[in-house]
Amino acid sequence: MSKLTFSIGGIHPHDNKISCDCKIEALPLPSTVYVSMAQHLGAPAKPIVAAGDAVKVGQVIAEPGGFISAFVHSPVSGVVKAIAPRKDLAGNMVPHIEITVDGDEWAEGIDTTDTLITEIPEDKALILEKIKSCGVVGLGGATFPTHVKLNPAPGKVAECLILNGAECEPFLTSDYRIMVERPKEIVIGAAIMQKVLGCRCVIGIEENKPLAIELIRKAIAELGYANMTVAVLKKRYPQGGEKQLINAVLKREVASGCLPIDAGAVVQNVATSLAVYEAVQKNKPLVTNTMTITGDCLPVEKNHNYLFRIGTPLSFIIEQAGGIPEEAAKLISGGPMMGKAISNIDATTVKGSSSVLYLSEAATKRKAESACIRCGRCSDACPMGLEPFLLNRLHKAADLEGLEQNAVQDCIECGCCLYSCPANIPLLDNIRIAKGQVLGVIRARAAAAKAAAEAAK
Template sequence: MLKTFSIGGVHPHENKFSAHQSIITAAVPEKAVILLGQHIGAPAKPVVAKGDVVKVGTLIAEAGGFVSAAVHSSVSGKVTKIDSIVDASGYAKPAIFIDVDGDEWEENIDRTPDLIKDCSLSSEEIVKKIASAGIVGLGGACFPTQVKLTPPPTAKAECIIINAVECEPYLTADHQLMLEHAEEIMVGVNILMKAVKVNKAFIGIENNKPDAIELMKKVASGYAGITVVPLKVQYPQGGEKQLIDAVMSRQVASGALPISVGAVVQNVGTAFAVYEAVQKNKPLFERVITITGKSVKQPSNFMARIGTPMKQLIEACGGLPEDTGKIISGGPMMGKALVNTDVPTAKGSSGILIMNIKEAKRGEAKSCIRCGKCVGACPMGLEPYLLSVLAENGDFERMEREHIMDCIECGSCQFTCPARLPLLDYCRLGKAKVGAMIRSRQAKN
């Protein structure tokens, strides 16, 4: 019997139209806009100024604190300004603007396709190299990888868990990455194991990717301690706590981190980026991004430079369909609607979903019928209908007591609600307000 997590979950239509589309190397943009805040934590601090000439892989901003990440140029050319631009969240964020001239890379980056298996670096040296490469979690949360790999002295890691679930409908970037770069991923997993000093790793893959499961099992057989775990299809299995439950049958307590049950979770794309950073001296300045939708002429998976305008990738798939109703950064469950297509891609850009008018239209919200479907669907065991009422009434103190900070914003509640209530919207609002309250309290103390 296939494993899965034990609480809640839903089954949206998969719509993996770009599955088995080979990764295409996207054209280098004429202008790149590279955000300084592409990660959870403090924004990076620029180390370049207007007029500076940079190469592909040049450090352009250093980490702004312990929980932060370095940022590198994805192009070669001249820095024209450091200014603000609207990002995928819809807010203006600081960024470095570069006019592209050619495609000259830093000399120390190994651009050959040769696989390098052996890594003689110590755990500490690996973590340092990962930090200097600006690697973050590529599953969407964008938590700086080096922080995850350095748990507090009181915590002990037992294993690495690789998130290769890709449970969001439409998205196929991780699936195709496994099919084309299984060996590099496996070396990356080995390096992550060495970094946290464990001898076990589990790679969780949902069973709607049988070809990836078969290939990854075959490749893993040549690496000690790495096990591929086929999982039952269930959303949101890509959530850290849900994946740990599915793979290890351990539950992470409210407010606790995965390390509390001995797990360090990393995305499969992150494992590939770790391989490239440690073995090839390549910073994180490009990633695989899925461009898809029911009306898109050619749904595709692109290896795209960070800072490429999303408009350019959409054009490469045949342009915006005439019946476009909404453009989503990410997948339909957790993604956010874009205000325009000039938004630059970032480290956390897993996909661009173009929804048609019929799909994009929200049904009219009606009164809650007390059916409890949202409670049954919530993978965190929360009561979304109650949380939404509290948010609507501004009772954020009660929301904190009802564990709103445990919400992973997966959208399962809203997806399953027959009254079409905007439950996720209210939960996001309440979580943001309660988070601000907590930070304010901590600052005073």
């Protein structure tokens, strides 16, 4: 089968998978963890423990704060020291539960062995309940609660579960490592989600990961899953973007303003699939994840893939990995295209943490902006078919109507425009602001329409 890819835009940055051969190592436990209440998309979780309570690993410490929200579990055993606001990665104050670690005693009922459990429960409601109670969220970046995504609104039918193993962001290798080291668990996790959705499954992996493709294929064959295939994708960014992946695999587009399910697709990351396996088969809540320590100014031997406890402070991980390298000018949590710059290394890791990336000044420092030469590289690169040069101009003219007409709200913030701009114009910075304003207008309009409808009754 030929290699698949999406049809509009895209770029080809160097993949720099320096840490791809670093086996996953379990990171030691820190002395204190800080568990954020806002580590999923949606409403923050509500703490159900108080200072002084003793907790075990995997014990629920916070409940969902709304329909789109998730349970949070203790990643360590110890004593709750405080529940207080603390700065997150970006410097925003978010409530955290601070736990002093005194050991590694797991809560009852959690299977911590490596035994592979292949038998999948028959009861869909039970599966969904387990996924929900284990606090599983999407680990591909958005951290959307998985049980919500696996339970489509009435009338919407999933035709295909797409498992995202593209890992198209340069540098990152955590998804690759779990695909190589735990292919069977991932594949069983996918089969569990297939059972809930009642559809076929395609696992999309980029061509630069031949070993992962081979091992996942082998795992599917050995487990005898008939309705599951691997699709080899071209190396191209943002192949792992939800809309782009659906386009690559199904040759369909998700209509503007709609969800993947409207195109018959549900996309889940391979790391999420592993978390689903652990939740459903092992009763193990999402308290660990894999992260990559890498960078362009880090010698190969200092690269790592760590299995970390969620809530471990970044500073502890950085220290364990040998400190910040001399040449590092920017620290990034996540990939170099969509990750967030770390302004505060005392911030804590969350469910969705995927890396600490060190970039040198030469690689990452923004260059001075010059005049737009209308070369059109930004529109060629935009995977949503937008015209970033035009959106930038409209933003400067504060033309919200024009921005909406030209679909600024469809921007997925992948960064291809700014990456491609020869004049170093901060296109995405401006488009983000404009997108926020236009979404505000759209929401206000919807609210006004709703109020008018109510009043007419």
